[in-house]
Amino acid sequence: MSEIERQILVLDGGFSTQLNCNVEDKVDGTPLWTASFLATNPDAVIKTHLDFLRAGADVIITATYQASVGGFITYLKLSEEESYKLIKHAVHLAKEAVSLFMKEEEDANKDVRKILIAGSVGPYGASLHDGSEYNGNYVENVSEQEMKDWHRTRIQALVEAGVDLLALETIPAQKEGETLVQLLKEFPEQKAWLSFSCKDEHHTSHGEKFEDVALKCWEMNPSQLVAVGTNCVNPKFVTSLIRNINADRSENPIPLVVYPNRGEIYDAKKGWVEQEECRPLESFVSEWLNLGVTSVGGCCRTYAVDILKIKSEVKKWLLGKKLV
Numbered sequence: 001m002s003e004i005e006r007q008i009l010v011l012d013g014g015f016s017t018q019l020n021c022n023v024e025d026k027v028d029g030t031p032l033w034t035a036s037f038l039a040t041n042p043d044a045v046i047k048t049h050l051d052f053l054r055a056g057a058d059v060i061i062t063a064t065y066q067a068s069v070g071g072f073i074t075y076l077k078l079s080e081e082e083s084y085k086l087i088k089h090a091v092h093l094a095k096e097a098v099s100l101f102m103k104e105e106e107d108a109n110k111d112v113r114k115i116l117i118a119g120s121v122g123p124y125g126a127s128l129h130d131g132s133e134y135n136g137n138y139v140e141n142v143s144e145q146e147m148k149d150w151h152r153t154r155i156q157a158l159v160e161a162g163v164d165l166l167a168l169e170t171i172p173a174q175k176e177g178e179t180l181v182q183l184l185k186e187f188p189e190q191k192a193w194l195s196f197s198c199k200d201e202h203h204t205s206h207g208e209k210f211e212d213v214a215l216k217c218w219e220m221n222p223s224q225l226v227a228v229g230t231n232c233v234n235p236k237f238v239t240s241l242i243r244n245i246n247a248d249r250s251e252n253p254i255p256l257v258v259y260p261n262r263g264e265i266y267d268a269k270k271g272w273v274e275q276e277e278c279r280p281l282e283s284f285v286s287e288w289l290n291l292g293v294t295s296v297g298g299c300c301r302t303y304a305v306d307i308l309k310i311k312s313e314v315k316k317w318l319l320g321k322k323l324v
Helices: 015-019 033-040 042-054 069-076 080-107 144-161 174-184 210-220 235-242 281-290 304-320
Strands: 059-061 116-121 165-171 192-196 225-231 256-259 265-267 271-273 293-296
Touching (some): 015 033, 015 042, 033 069, 033 080, 042 059, 042 304, 069 080, 080 144, 144 174, 174 210, 192 256, 210 225, 235 281
Parallel strands (some): 225 256, 256 293
Antiparallel strands (some): 265 271
């Protein structure tokens, strides 16, 4: 495997989407979302990670997007110590899935690839349960210190549990992105990617120009960030969002991460609503890789089968570039 190939990572897909295939209980629309299953159905969490690993994911993301000590205390009636341990347990479940997958591969006499575990760190707004994570308006009323203090505890738990990197993901606003990049410096040995949610071809969900925000955040901490990018965004927006980030950096391009949703719109009352015929996610992969994307996967409404197709397109692109 070439050095360049090792730099093209296939991420997993929509954890809640695939989890729905493994449980009977409702996943979407609940206060803790997938994080509640860490306590109520850990076997389903492992099974969901395995689904993505078997589909070819090089990186699996923990079920901690909506996890917090306060949330577990409120909705699971756990103590502060139990809540902290449950966040760490998410990493242990991911590690168990990796171990099971490695055993399967060895038993089948297959080449075992390196798997990374990314600790999901979703936005502060997800804890408010008022839909503000979709627009980031809470950053106007919440101080940087408040956001730092809220994020710090779960980041500490994920780091202690031994994640390979952090997925600072679905961040809707520049202020929270910059806050997280600053907070990351408190964990100097830890690597992370930072990805924003975006409302159109040019702007974060809160309205800042994505390109400017991504570049600024990267420049704030290039030694710890492994990539910047966007996730849970309509895939048709991605090319416009990332096209110019590396336009003047041919000698030293910024690694980019993208893992969009299927292209549907989430309605709090109706759930995911398809607004138009959605172009298959894998059909975008080659153009994104040509723009400097080094990590690609899916988010909400994408299944393990979609990751299998993305993996195939990555291999085709690498073969076309004669990199494998």
